[in-house]
Amino acid sequence: MELAFDPWMLGLIPALPAAGALVNGLFGKHLGKQAVSMLGVGSVAMAFLLSLLALLGLASGGEETTSISWTAWEWFRITPEAMLRVGLLCDHLSAVMLLVVTGVGSLIHLYSTAYMHEEDDAGYARYFAYLNLFTFSMLVLVLGDSLPVLFVGWEGVGLCSYLLIGFWFKDTANASAGKKAFIVNRVGDFGFLLGMLFIFRAAGTFDFAVLPARTEYLTHAVDFGFFDLSVATLACVCLLVGATGKSAQIPLYVWLPDAMAGPTPVSALIHAATMVTAGVYMVARLHFLFVMSPAAMALVALVGAATAVFAATIALVQNDIKKVLAYSTVSQLGYMFVGVGVGAFDAGVFHLVTHAFFKACLFLGAGAVIHALHGEQDIRKMGGLAPHLKWTRLTFLASTAAIAGFPGTAGFFSKDEILWKAYASGAAYAWVPYAVYILCLVGAVLTAFYMTRLYLLTFEGKSRVDPHVLEHLHRPAPAMEVPLQILAALALTAGLVGIPHHSLFEHWLHPVFESSASFVGLRHEFTIGTELGFMVLSVLALSIGAFTAYTWYVKEDGRPAADLAARYPRAYELLSARWRVDELYDRIVVRPLGTVARVSFELFDRIVIDTVLVHGTAAVVRFTGAVVRGIQTGAVHTYSFFMVLGLAWTIWAVTTPEAHFTAEIQDGRVRVQASRGPGYEYRWDLDGDRQTNFGGWTPNPQATSSTEVRGVHRLRLEVRSPWGTDDTEQEIR
């Protein structure tokens, strides 16, 4: 069947949420909650349907159709040849991202209608306007056909995250969390911008369609004096800095845990469907570039692996339900980086997709719990909620199984694929695969532990909930439960499209990553047995983590954990203080910057601007005014006196004779021409003998010497009029 998907319909996909944002943002206050919800959810749901059509259009297009592209308008020209278009491109990778963004996005929108119901009309409309804008930005990001268009979306999600994290901006902590997210992201964005410009400088284009053919322009080395790097490495490292900002990797991950300050569905949106996946998507999108630089690839993988373990260790001891999930997101994003970093781009993107399902489900589940308990987020005050929140508990359990990698769930297939590729892929340095694999495996054990802990402490065991709160438990509305059920179902089953060796997902993305396949691959052939062995190892990691958590928190009611914390108080302290990284950044970045700002404020602003420029100017004006004010008497007769004085001076200046003349030598004779004036008479001495020529005074201002002149001559002119006399001399040669 031929599905009709015209390229222009691609433009509708981001346009719908944009329109929703515009209408809700401008008129939402007056429309009422019902209309705002319809618009907000409807626009994203429509975009989802269109995305589905696009995907089917791609799928039915046959082997030749690898992408749909549509140009909206010409943006600007950088050079006469390099024209920048606002163009959208939907290939197999974008199509997957589209489905995730709009699919999970519309579920989150739906959930929000119930979760945010207690907001007033204006807040509700503002919330949905931001949410739609967020979706729009993310869609621009995944659909952009060139780096600058992608960058627009990239910046857009940064802005929207700021707006949404600081949604309840009346609380200073929320507002500063939003600010932190924005500023940390800006640091990364600067790296991205630099990388983008390096690419343009070398390849002369930003276009994703043209770039792959020009990658050889990026191979030449740039000399840094004591070492040199290829342009590709330089650009990729800069892009990686951008990606660590957006995707919350070491060293720029610090904003994500603070992003909890926003409403919980926003956390779900940021952590699952949008924003944080941008970095992974960008690396996957520019795969042809990254494979040019094995060093950058290794760096991506190492950053990912380090983040995966680092964030997991922090998640072990957090007591805020959302904080645990936040660090688990950072950790899971690390796995995605490992995936794209070892060249298993499809595995990285696959984990992105499955993670979107189970992380959205976990966050929305957490939101349901928080909602039910009237805003309680501390898992020490939860427990035993299973009988009260039946569906929430079931979906949370399913997603926990998925994120921990329980065999058969989506997370199992996607994470195992990354682990296997991390071990099996070739890398620039022989030790990298081993290091990355071991870190990932440790991360898997930790993930299983802290997720099981989170689930058990929240839903199982004895209830530690305030009995008063338990009595007035909020039951989740259907609009909250339906998204949870859909997401949980996906978290359980989505892995089936990615079963190793029969992976539909890999097959689907094959046209996108085909060109890079020759650069990255397995170190050598491994037997199926080896692969299965590694799978067993993963399951073993899961079992160890989950079993330990079960024994500690259910069988022994948390005592082993407390004992451990008591025995190593400093280690425990360090972990719950999140390795004191925020404090470190505060010490080495924030405070020095503050000092610089204060010093420049005191020195430059206070002294140069305030004192010298502002007050100085005022003082000069005031002083001059005081002096000049004296002559402004307001008495007409004073003015008339000055007027007459001025008139007299003018008459004097005009009538007093002034001697001035020009002289030139023509045919050996001197010709002179004096300036005219009223009643002037002239007397010349043209040969410097102090005797007047032409017989004395004449009214004619012109004169010519009668004899030829040689050498230096001193000319002299006298002028007289009834008002006086004047004279002047001039030399001529």
Added chain:
Amino acid sequence: MIGLGHYLALSGVLFTIGAIGFTTRRNVLVALMSIEIMLNAVNLAFVAANRFRPENHAGQTIAFFTIAIAAAEAAVGLAIVVSLFRVKKTVRSDEADAMRG
């Protein structure tokens, strides 16, 4: 024989009288009259010049302009004097100093 010089000298004398009156008298009406004398001194110089250099009638033409301007000036000036008198009950210029800086 009366020449151009005589006319110009008379004009100069008239102008000086007007200028001195303008600067020294505090009565605004008298100041206006002084201005009138200065204008007419200038007029005299123009028409005299026209009489002795009659190639064109620029001197007379300008004299007409001066008369027109003098009329306008008198109208505006007298209006100001009337307003001043209404406010200050005086026509002495040294009492009108509201614009002092």
